[in-house]
Amino acid sequence: MTLEQILFYLFAFGGVVSALLVVTRRNPIISAIYLIANFFCLAGIYLTLHAQFIAVVQILVYAGAIMVLFVFVIMLLNLGDERSLRDGFSWKKVVAGGFSFGVLMELVYIFMIPSAPQTIEMTRATDIGTVEAIGHVLFTQFLFPFEVTSLLLTAAIVGAIVLAKKNLD
Amino acid sequence: MIHLHFYLILSAIMFIIGAVGVVARRNAIIVFMSIELMLNSVNLTFVAFSAFLGDATGQVFVFFVMTVAAAEAAVGLAIVIALFRRKRTVNLDEINIMKW
Numbered sequence: 001m002t003l004e005q006i007l008f009y010l011f012a013f014g015g016v017v018s019a020l021l022v023v024t025r026r027n028p029i030i031s032a033i034y035l036i037a038n039f040f041c042l043a044g045i046y047l048t049l050h051a052q053f054i055a056v057v058q059i060l061v062y063a064g065a066i067m068v069l070f071v072f073v074i075m076l077l078n079l080g081d082e083r084s085l086r087d088g089f090s091w092k093k094v095v096a097g098g099f100s101f102g103v104l105m106e107l108v109y110i111f112m113i114p115s116a117p118q119t120i121e122m123t124r125a126t127d128i129g130t131v132e133a134i135g136h137v138l139f140t141q142f143l144f145p146f147e148v149t150s151l152l153l154t155a156a157i158v159g160a161i162v163l164a165k166k167n168l169d
Numbered sequence: 170m171i172h173l174h175f176y177l178i179l180s181a182i183m184f185i186i187g188a189v190g191v192v193a194r195r196n197a198i199i200v201f202m203s204i205e206l207m208l209n210s211v212n213l214t215f216v217a218f219s220a221f222l223g224d225a226t227g228q229v230f231v232f233f234v235m236t237v238a239a240a241e242a243a244v245g246l247a248i249v250i251a252l253f254r255r256k257r258t259v260n261l262d263e264i265n266i267m268k269w
Contacts, residue, residue, distance in 0.1 A: 023190030049220040093193040107181035124223035156240035163247035
């Protein structure tokens with residue numbers, strides 16, 4: 001077991017366990033904390049794939065901005081362990097779990113079919129994961145989507161403010 | 170050397186966990202967090218393929234997915250705040266005025 005394999009299994013186990021804990025906790029703050037832990041595990045997995053830029057951006061944007069937004073909203077709405085929010089046991093959840101397990105088994109089967117030569121190696125991964133390589137592709141080949149995302153973010157800012165502000169009438 | 174299959178199976182597991190969270194939970198904030206979990210699993214698939222095929226396009230697409238996820242989280246939480254101001258609850262079972 002090389003160090004790379006040990007790190008991958010460690011982060012993968014952490015990611016799956018924290019994902020399970022996100023969807024099963026009653027208190028939304030606890031779910032948010034486990035989601036932050038999941039994002040950190042995913043950043044570690046991105047580092048095993050030599051995707052340095054994406055790993056750092058994941059922690060900055062997801063764990064640093066989106067989850068802070070979630071935690072602010074949970075604190076603003078003062079959501080706790082209220083009785084009305086308690087999801088009880090119901091047969092719908094069992095059926096949902098059963099179907100999801102079926103879909104998961106299908107996906108695993110599809111991924112395990114040896115359809116291509118099994119020896120796909122990461123030969124150029126260290127070259128393309130750097131900031132220079134991604135910046136080069138982003139600002140030449142994907143320039144138009146890049147500009148469109150700035151428009152999208154402006155629309156999101158305006159929309160969020162309009163939806164969430166108090167009506168002054 | 171971790172084979173590509175392991176990354177894809179991990180991504181599938183996280184996607185299914187997120188999907189179960191969206192379907193089986195009634196708290197709107199937890200549903201949003203499960204959606205973020207699904208988006209992250211797709212990001213992992215993109216980055217895994219990008220590393221194994223030697224193409225930077227996958228990682229650039231992950232960049233765009235993160236941008237869209239941030240915008241969607243902001244607007245979605247603004248909607249939840251507006252809803253809470255009206256109905257004092259985030260329980261999705263009680264937000265049913267469009268049901269016939």
